[in-house]
Amino acid sequence: MQSKPDVFELVQDDIHFDALWEQAQQTVEQFGGQVWTDTGDHDPGVTFLQGYAYGASDLGYRHTLPLVDLLTPPLAEQTEGGGVFPLEFGPHQALTCGPITPEDYRRALLDLTDSTGSYFLFRNVQLLPLDSDGTDARQQDYRYYYSPQTLEFSFKQPQDKAAVRYWLRGNYSLRFERTREGLRNPSEPNNQLNAFLTDNRNLCEAVTHTVDQTWQKINPVAEIELQKHVQDYAAVFAELYRTGEDYISPCVSHETAETLEGRGASAAEIYNGPALSHGWQSRLPPATDYTVPISVNLSGLAARWTQVAGVKSVLSIREGAHSDPGWGWTSNAGSYPLLWGDDPLSEITSSIKLITADGKYVTATKAEIEAKLTPTPVEDNPPKVLPYGKPRDVAQYHPVTDKMPACYNLQLPPGLGGPQALYQFLLPFEQAMSDSCRLLAMLPNLLSFVREGETTWGAQWPYAEGSAADVAHASYKAGLVEHSASMAVDGAQERKLTDHLLGYFGTEAASRMLDTTESESLTIQQSALSQITTLAYQRANIRVDQVSALQKRIAARMGWGQALFDDDVDMGELPFYLVEHRALMPQLPRPIYDSPMKPKKLTLSADNRKLTVDCGNAKPIDQMVVGQLVDFAYPDASGTHTVQGVIVDSYDWHAYTFTVDLVDNPHLRVVLEPVLAAQDKQQLTWKNAASWLKEIVYPLQYEPGTPETPGQEAQLTIPPDFPFPACLQKGSAFSIDSITQLGLEPWSMKAEVVSVD
Template sequence: METLNTSQTISNAPLEEKGMDFQWLRDEGIKHLQRLSGAIWTDYNLHDPGVTILDQLCYALTDLSYRIDYDIDDLLTGKDGNTFESLYSPAQILTTNPVTLLDIRKIIIDVPDVKNAWVELAMDTDPIIYLNPTDKSLRLTNPDETNVVLPIKGLYKVFIEKKNVGGDVQPSVRKRLMACRNVGEDFAEITVLDSQMIYLSGNIEIGEVEDVNAFAADLFLRISRFISPVISFYTLDEMLQKGLQIDEIVDGPLLQHGFIDDEELLKYDRKTELHTSDIIRELMDVQGVSAVNNIELITSATSEKWRLILDTQKTPKLDVTKSMDLLKFVKNGLTITLDKESIENQYETLLSADEQPILDISERDIVLPKGDYRNPGNYHSIQHHFPKAYGIGELGLPESATIEQQAKTRQLKAYLLFFDQLIANYHQQLEQVKELFSFQSEDATTYFRQSVKGLVPNADDLLAANYEEWLADNSSQLETDQIRKNKFLNHLLARFNESFTDYSLFLFDYSNKSSKNMAPLEQSMRDKMQFLRNYPAISSDRFKAVDYTESFADPVNRSGLEKRIAAKLGIPAPDGTLLSEQENREGFYLLEHILLRPIMEDYMAYADFLVSRNITAFEKVDDTYVKCTSKAHGLQSGEQVTINGTGTLTDPGYDGDYIAEQVLPDSFLIKSPFLPDLSTESFIQEHVPTWIRTTVDTTFLLLTRPIEEFAAVNGDPALTRCKVTGHGLADQELIEINGTVGYNGKFVVTVDEEQPDYFSIEKPFSADEPGKGRWISSSQKKDPYSLQLTYVFPNWQDRFKSEEKDDNNFREFIERVVREETPVHLTVYVRWLNKEEMAVFETTYYQFLEQLRNT
């Protein structure tokens, strides 16, 4: 009754929005007219035509202001009804690829038929990698037990508890993990744990229970859940009811079955032992249990009254059938006979209730209701609202109107057309406000116009013949639109704390180099749009690695980090073609060192790698070098070998350790005096000399950089100058050179600050050096696998070319972006390859990934 008696009135208080206040607009308009006209116009009463026009314009502005005040979701709703096309939901924008061990656990538990899972750091590898503490080389064997185990960081072991006995969940778990693996990380082992069956024995005294079989099934379910807990999934509403904020709830991977409470998951760690006291407490908490006596925990191997140590390679599971044989249910001193079949059926029915369905997206995300399309651009001409006496409405002038009256009317209509066009454009601007904040369309228009043809009564003949063509032509304001559109996009990027400022500056500097034939403003606009369209994946998958279990030939199968860096640099998505076969297609590769670690297949190949092979001939090259013939030797320049079979107790002959200074298809050179007596065909047939690799250092092959040129140092014949662009060495730093004939070894470098791309070594220059060689800093990490990435870029594309004395070197910008975007715990290497080097790399890399996929 109180509501019915409340009077409903229209407030006469001034409107907060001045644009909706007709009287305020009219007063302001008259004040403006008075300032402009002074003494020329003194009659501001309602009958004055100028005042009448002012009234109509003020009314039109109040209507426009009213439309501007529509709910924002209505303004963002287009004719197609899609309201939030360019606004991402919390589950889209706040979820991430798994980052922590807890996140990885959630991903695994979300796989169907997985009950629980645990993730641990892998402390060793299979096979074990050994580090020689003397020469820092890596080996897969430890024959003299002087080497130390090299721990690899970034490897995980996964242990899975299944829900059901049948079926193999390991392939499904591996597929899910590979699809969300992070860069620099891998899963060394995925193990599905067998069940360790647990039985209970003892006596349980019960009170008043209506259905003892249903009571027993509930009791067994409670004990089963204690021994092997069930991880619960929650809807978004249920998590909100727990008092969590939306950003806390969706912080982590997006799961199909709902959300997992972190605190609950942390409680359910792997059990290593069971205590009888805990079981007794659980039993006593069951309503209807009066007392428990002589409770014991039993496995197939042992029986314990107080503490049962569990098998670490299995997960405990209650065996209900055997427990029913060993437990006695007693009431008033009498043993109750149980219907075991009924209990097992009811128990299985209760277990099935633990199955979690895949939730609809509306239960895992905030799905906002669509707005109502209000058609804010629909303009009704002000000329419809003038008094009929003006003759400019639909009815027009009467047939008796004179020519002079018709002319004056047309003059007024033409004058009012300017106002109609302006107000119609404002309506169209409001209609298109959704496009201003959109990144779905590549249309740069930010000033929108609307044709008034057909909207203004009886005025079409006043419009020019090319009026609509002129109205649709935006060419004159294209640059202005592009500048404004870039500002809108900058605002949208800033909402995600992203910026393209530095990249945009480089676009202007490199606009003449770009192969995209696109003006810098347009290219910047399109790159920003592409970035925003893909932002949910670019953001959440920024540390995601390539799925090496899927084909790398699919251009979509690239790491999230690659995609993010490419988007930040305006590099197009890969199209499946090789970079070495393209003249100006930009792109790059990301190589994870952890994937290069040896696996068991490598160990078998490694064993063959170290097999002794025969030398069939020794030939003199010159006074310094001897050529050793050995078909299909497989050596690379710089590898160390040991030769045996030519020496005696007093004369070693060729026996000893050497470096393969230069390799040919069926021979290699060693630095040694030529020994004619030991090089005859008969000597070789009798003694059968052999060679074997003594060091296999994968660090050298992985982390070395090429020396571009050896040159003489003017005025000092004892030195050789080496050219290495951007070597980054410090003066007096120790390096190792290999892959040459005359320069192999370790050297202390001399660096001249005025020539940053050169360093000198204490070695006489040799003009006869056939190879350019490779080098590595002796301070370089001797673990080539852990937490390291190498980015491989082509050096011949327009923007990627390095030009001397270029203050705005795009290469430097690329390397800066790469280091800024790569997670800080990862060591980054950037390599620039020419076409020939890229062709070799791509062939090898694709073969490697294909072999990795098939392991």
């Protein structure tokens, strides 16, 4: 794009003045040769034709300028750090995709840093589906049951032998191993991980179980002989530590796109998976199954240490926790090896003995070793942009009128000798040339992926303000300018351009449908184009508090729903909604809260909206889940009253408390006084909700006025305080069951709905 295109060589002769002038002469001869017989240079018509041939040639040469220059906007419209195309249309966004597969999530998580960008948070991660095919996964799988006997859905298996078991698929377990910096700052990985999982959740999927793997100290004990003349023992210790760390706990390797391109990697190989902020990952740590013990062969470590500068040989090596000389080490299940524990630079000098060539034992202090170690740099991976070219003022037009010989008086305004009729005769030609220059200058907008409006043709007044020609048209100039501007607005042409640009991304503009206007339909397609790389990147992503990419893509294909593309979206007023099945399900509770527990204290907020339950320290609260359901129970005159399905709004595991919102739990607010009174008497208990959905059993009664012994046909009604069964429709099957009475056989009758009012 930097040099003139190859097409220049093909059109160079055609756009030269001589070629254009020859073409003009041939046209004059063809259509007016019998009338226009004098075509010498002295003829006024020839002079004007030559002037416009020069103008057309100049316009043609402007088209052969480097494309990057033609796409470069004026300096005033350029953005710092930007380029010809917006950042979101660069390869780092257009060729990548948000995390979808477990491998994608692994790469994205290994790219996370602390809030200051100083160090990476995770050394390795493992993402496993909870599919009930393993004992560990089965404990965390989302299972629920339906009892035909009680007509209830519950998380605990009911006694009913006919109960049906169901699973909610799409749940994952995430196990992660922190870097050493992450171990020293435990809150950072947790905060960044929670934010990442919130922003990067796939449709109908969720990471519902996270495990912060525990480390287990591995202590290689070795005697190492040094080469002659080695003096910097701290440097040897530092390199032994670096090598051992890379062998036992290899980290991901980050490299820039330029480095990978230099090795011959293709764009498809580089921009594969999610966009990464700190370099593309050319090497990942080996995938680790944390559910089984991890083995380390120290013979490989010994081989690595023999390659360290200054080391002559490894005389002996073993694992410090074992007295036998074996070279193997195995962790406990659920743990990973951490070289020399959490303070390796203090341990290394006691575990590794350096022996000089003359047989002396030498060592170094922790501070000396630390000074030889340089922290792993966290480098930014800036987006690759096509830099701006040289701005060209291709819109500037020099009227042919201004270049005519003085004998034509075209440098004079009318009234001072200027020929008004000639000015008017030449205006259409000048306007066409000027509009063409303006159209070429519009190229950055015409080919822009970020579009708005419907101006697709050039329109600019050809004359300078106050010039003789400008004065000649002063009386009707405003009308002509307004007319030209209106002619430049072309919705059909804008739709063609938008459709053409959408084709670069494998899609096309949707046909207008439903009740949208042409203008609204076009605006939707423009919005979809301007966000198309973001929508493609987030194609599987969803957040319940934001409009999803899938929602916008559906709107674009339907050509309907402009509000979805607005910057400030009212989530309560969207044209349509997408609801995941899992969004209708309660959070899976942990079995630790299945047994009834007595709260230590209840606290009502000043605005009477929040009720905080202090559980004391009888059981930890860290396994609670926001959104899970709990039951409160207290004794009343009829026995035990249970407030079912109270939604947990938040919890504080440090304070052993959880909070419920009374606005979201109106059934609790109704009985709040008895609940508080029961707590004062230490008679209140809470536990996981026994059931979370129950079919309604509607009591039937005869319509008023029905005889005590009704005939063949009678009208049955539902009490007015029961909600009408909204799901009932023509063809629905239901049963009418008798009320069990002493001495009477129960009966049941199947029926079908024939109409609904």
